[in-house]
Each structure stands twice: as C-alpha cells, then as structure tokens.
Amino acid sequence: MMRFPSRLERGSILGGRYQIVRSIGSGGMSHVYMAEDLRLPGKKWAIKESLAHPGYQGNVVTEAEMLIELQHPRLPQIVDFFEPDANGYTYLVMDYIQGITLTEYLNKHDFILPFDKIIRMIQEVMEVLDYLHHRSPAIIYRDLKPGNIMITGAEELRLIDFGIARNYKETHQQDTVKLGTIGFASPEQYGSGQTDVRSDLYSLGALFLFLITRGAHSEWIPGVEQLLRHEAFRPYIPIIRKLLRSDPGSRYQSVEELREEMFKLSHRSLPDIQEQGAVFPHGTCVVSVIGTGPGVGVTHTSIAIAHYLARLKCKVAIIEFSQRATAFSRIDAIAHGEDGVTEERRMFEISGVHYFRRTSKKEILQLLNSNYQYIVLDLGCERHPYSMEELQRSDVPIVVGGAAEWKQSDLYLFSRSYESAVKAKWNYVVPLAGKNTVVRLRKNLNSKYVYSLPLQIDPFDQEDDVDEAISDILKDIVPAMKKKSFFFKKRN
Known part of the structure; x- marks a missing residue:
C-alpha cells in the first residue's frame, strides 16, 4: 500500500484559489481535505491529494478523466484538476459532501437499521452502479464498501472515491493491478480474472449481507442465516448467496437482472398484502x-x-x-x-x-x-x-x-x-x-x-x-x- 507525506496543511492555498480548512481523511493512496473557495466566499470543496509515481502510473489522471464525464446525483462532481507536478503530486477538486460515511452511520445506530432503509440503500447503490456499468466503456467501481458510501444530513446516499475504479477492457484476461478491500472485493480482484460488472455485484452482495447481519459478516459462511433475526430478510437469502458466488458466471450478470429478481420477490404476495392493508x-x-x-x-x-x-x-x-x-x-x-x-x-x-x-x-x-x-x-x-x-x-x-x-x-x-x-x-x-x-x-x-x-x-x-x-x-x-x-x- 502506497503511503506518502502530504504537502497540504491548514491555511495552505492551492492554485491561488482553494484554502485548506482541515483534513477530512487519509488512506494509503490519498489525503482528502476540505477547502474554502477564495473566489466564492462560503463555498466549500473537497480536495483529494494523490501521488503519481512509476509504481502506480496514471491512476489519478484516469480518475479525473472519468469523473469529469460523470453526471449523476449520487456521485461527486469534479470541478478542477491539477495534473501531476515534477514530484508527482496531483489534486482533484470536487463537491464537498457534508455528512458521514456509512461506517460512521452504522456505528452511530449500533448497526441496527430498519428493513425498509436497508432495502432502499441497496436499491440506491444499484442505481449508481447501473449508471456506471452503462458507460461506454463500462466503469467498474471495484471498491464498494461502507467507508466509500457517504450519508448526508438529509440521509441521502453518495458514492465516493474512484481511486481504484477502471474502465472494462474486453481484450484483457485479468486486471494488471490487484486491488480491493478484503471482505468486500470479489475473488477475481485477487488474480483469478478480469473484473467486470459482476465484480461490483459481488461487492453489492457483500454490502447487503454486512447490513442485514449488523456488521458481522460480508462473506457467506455456513450458519450466517441464523443471524437474520428479522423475518423480512429471509426471502433475500437466495439473492445474496447468488451475488456472492465465487464464479462470476454463476452470479447475476447485470443490475437489470438483479433488479428484476428483487422486483419479483417483493411482489410475490402483493394481493394478500393489499387485502390486509399492510x-x-x-x-x-x-x-x-x-x-x-x-x-x-x-x-x-x-x-x-x-x-x-x-x-x-x-x-x-x-x-x-x-x-x-x-x-x-x-x-x-x-x-x-x-x-x-x-x-x-x-x-x-x-x-x-x-x-x-x-x-x-x-x-x-x-x-x-x-x-x-x-x-x-x-x-x-x-x-x-x-x-x-x-x-x-x-x-x-x-x-x-x-x-x-x-x-x-x-x-x-x-x-x-x-x-x-x-x-x-x-x-x-x-x-x-x-x-x-x-x-x-x-x-x-x-x-x-x-x-x-x-x-x-x-x-x-x-x-x-x-x-x-x-x-x-x-x-x-x-x-x-x-x-x-x-x-x-x-x-x-
């Protein structure tokens, strides 16, 4: 995992316009700051500082090119980009999303969320994945996890951090770089093949399981179903298990296919529900x-x-x-x-x-x-x-x-x-x-x-x-x- 010292600190001014207010977070591949716009008083931006070097060529430039073209309400909009300088330091300026990560949100609620809220979260993630997968070429997110999902003050979901996302390449047998978060990354992200839309669907299944087991599991193991205390979740077990299959060919092949399956499941007893007024x-x-x-x-x-x-x-x-x-x-x-x-x-x-x-x-x-x-x-x-x-x-x-x-x-x-x-x-x-x-x-x-x-x-x-x-x-x-x-x- 790459680590590097940041060149920014509180009070630093980037590009003569963006004044650093505070650090938002740091990881192995980037540092993220909240900054104020000196030209637009009161306007805040998020600045992601990364280091491009021979061990990780072109990652930041690729991310910037992707984000510039993306237009979706659940994705951050990039507004400025500073290409790598002589030392490889580069900066993305994007929407500042005021809120907390899903990890923090779950901790705040003791990992107990209502059934309807969990289903809605999964559907909202499906929305944005469907959008990314329909790009030409398709964009594979590859790092879907609670830490990369923001929940705003109005409880709206946003997907952040495209640090390891990539365009799907039909001619490649497997990914050049093996990256992902253990527990949420698909098996092919560790070298068994090239990642594609089904890799994100695996991660979606891991997130689904993580949410309904109150953070206990993101991989299917014998006995997991015993943790599903809420009866409403039990009908979704076959869907989650199919999402988490090791062989990509045995998973759902698209968000559309998954959405159709969830629709059938949710409407299987509709007349009875209507009659009961439930x-x-x-x-x-x-x-x-x-x-x-x-x-x-x-x-x-x-x-x-x-x-x-x-x-x-x-x-x-x-x-x-x-x-x-x-x-x-x-x-x-x-x-x-x-x-x-x-x-x-x-x-x-x-x-x-x-x-x-x-x-x-x-x-x-x-x-x-x-x-x-x-x-x-x-x-x-x-x-x-x-x-x-x-x-x-x-x-x-x-x-x-x-x-x-x-x-x-x-x-x-x-x-x-x-x-x-x-x-x-x-x-x-x-x-x-x-x-x-x-x-x-x-x-x-x-x-x-x-x-x-x-x-x-x-x-x-x-x-x-x-x-x-x-x-x-x-x-x-x-x-x-x-x-x-x-x-x-x-x-x-």
Whole structure:
C-alpha cells in the first residue's frame, strides 16, 4: 500500500484559489481535505491529494478523466484538476459532501437499521452502479464498501472515491493491478480474472449481507442465516448467496437482472398484502412526476395517479415538492372550505389520499419510512438539481410534456439534456396525444415508454380509459388487473 507525506496543511492555498480548512481523511493512496473557495466566499470543496509515481502510473489522471464525464446525483462532481507536478503530486477538486460515511452511520445506530432503509440503500447503490456499468466503456467501481458510501444530513446516499475504479477492457484476461478491500472485493480482484460488472455485484452482495447481519459478516459462511433475526430478510437469502458466488458466471450478470429478481420477490404476495392493508415488503414505491414547462399537467397527472392507486385499496400520499407551489393550498380550500385551511395544516385528505403541501426533503424521508405503500411526488416544472435527483431515484420516473406541436420541442430538449443511462427508465406522458403523435415521439425520443392520457376533466374522479392508461404506466409496481376482475363500473 502506497503511503506518502502530504504537502497540504491548514491555511495552505492551492492554485491561488482553494484554502485548506482541515483534513477530512487519509488512506494509503490519498489525503482528502476540505477547502474554502477564495473566489466564492462560503463555498466549500473537497480536495483529494494523490501521488503519481512509476509504481502506480496514471491512476489519478484516469480518475479525473472519468469523473469529469460523470453526471449523476449520487456521485461527486469534479470541478478542477491539477495534473501531476515534477514530484508527482496531483489534486482533484470536487463537491464537498457534508455528512458521514456509512461506517460512521452504522456505528452511530449500533448497526441496527430498519428493513425498509436497508432495502432502499441497496436499491440506491444499484442505481449508481447501473449508471456506471452503462458507460461506454463500462466503469467498474471495484471498491464498494461502507467507508466509500457517504450519508448526508438529509440521509441521502453518495458514492465516493474512484481511486481504484477502471474502465472494462474486453481484450484483457485479468486486471494488471490487484486491488480491493478484503471482505468486500470479489475473488477475481485477487488474480483469478478480469473484473467486470459482476465484480461490483459481488461487492453489492457483500454490502447487503454486512447490513442485514449488523456488521458481522460480508462473506457467506455456513450458519450466517441464523443471524437474520428479522423475518423480512429471509426471502433475500437466495439473492445474496447468488451475488456472492465465487464464479462470476454463476452470479447475476447485470443490475437489470438483479433488479428484476428483487422486483419479483417483493411482489410475490402483493394481493394478500393489499387485502390486509399492510406495508409492502420492499418498502414504499415512489412515483415522481416532473414537467417540461408550465401548463403541461404535472399536478393533474399526479393527482390522477394517486387516486387510481387509492382505488386499488392502497395507502397513498401525494407530495408537493416545490416550496413555492400553491396548487395544494387551492385544492384544500376548495375541498374543505377557506375556513378550514391554515398555513400550519400541512396535510389534508381527499378520498383516501393524503396530500402534503410544500414538503421539505427531511419530511419526505420521514414519509418514505412510514407505512405508505405508494408516494406520488409532484415535482412541478422546475429543473432544480434536487428535483432531478428525486426523479432519478424514484421507482417510476415520469416526464410530462405537451401534445401540441409547438410544445413537443420542449420534451425533446428536456430529454437531450441528459445522458441515455440517466433517462433509461423514464416514462414520457403526453396528455391528449393522438396515436400518431405517440408513435412519432417514441421514435424521436428513442423510447418505447411514451404514453398518452385521455381527457379527464376531474382528476379526482374515475374514468375507465384513464385508469387503463395509468395501469400501463405503472405496470412494474402494481399487479396487472385482468379484464374480468376489473371492478370499476362503467359510467352510463
């Protein structure tokens, strides 16, 4: 393990701009500092100091090149890079993530986390791995462990430290450098072959096992299942064991394959769960809705979806994300009368749907850990980084655009602003669009997930054709309803 003395200390100024405030941490291959921006008073950055030398050629430059191109809400954004000087010292300047590592977080909570929170963490790690694996060439992270996962003050997950990540090379039989963290690294990282996407999936399995055994194990050994005191974890044992198989060919071959398996597992007893009114075993499903511009029908669509789910006997909340939004206040006033509405009243109910007005990120996290089966997140049409983050990590992300010819360009511009891997699971909804429009949009957006919503004057009411359209959009998170058992009565 490489070790070297740091050239930075408190008060040092890098590049005439970044003043070192304090050390964040040190490892065998780098030192990390928090720095203040002298040009932007109050702005803080993280600076990673590394040493490039013949024993570890090009690592920092490679990391910088990778990070510069990456755009994902769960990854740090690089903002500056100082190439190796005459002595090999080099510096990366990136987002300063205020929070603690997952290791520290687990220690703080005595390694006891709720079932839903653990499942959500694993799903969030899957999100970012899926993004990395869909790069061209694929990026293999290779060092997934609690110490490289940050938990922010709002309990959001971030993946940090790309020190040993690498691009996958099809022509290589095995990695040139054998690196990784014992207990979390895959067997091929020690010389049995080249690392690929399945190596990260092994590490994901190790992390999963580590979390559900309260830090006792990250490798499968006989008797581990006896430590799983929470019955909800037991159905996941076959998934974890498959992730941790020594032979990469016997593991899941992609995040998509793993996600499909977890989806099947979590929905295997859905009808019984709905009938009992219990919480879904995989936690709360989130449907996020964002618009390409004002007036396209974001709130109307969000309400229609929420009330469709409520009619399926589900416990549903709909959340107004924007702090400047007024739609829910007007709805509350109309539904309950002006006298019954106050600024302190943040929640009200209509036909079994709980409406939350102007909800903070902290409140959203609390609702995610509650017993709602579904949450519909009305993100409005502001393309704020936080809104896009919520869109990206939701179970069903929906982008609403206008069907009018002159509004369709907004949908194209919105889509082209993001990489294919980011928008891979987006659903595009265009209210009142005709069949020809939908076909054209699917072709131009290069997505089969483009849907039209029929006319619905009142989103709180039920219309058979609207329900069928929403059912198609939500088919991955709600059970398909057979025609003969469709219980809604047609209107006269």
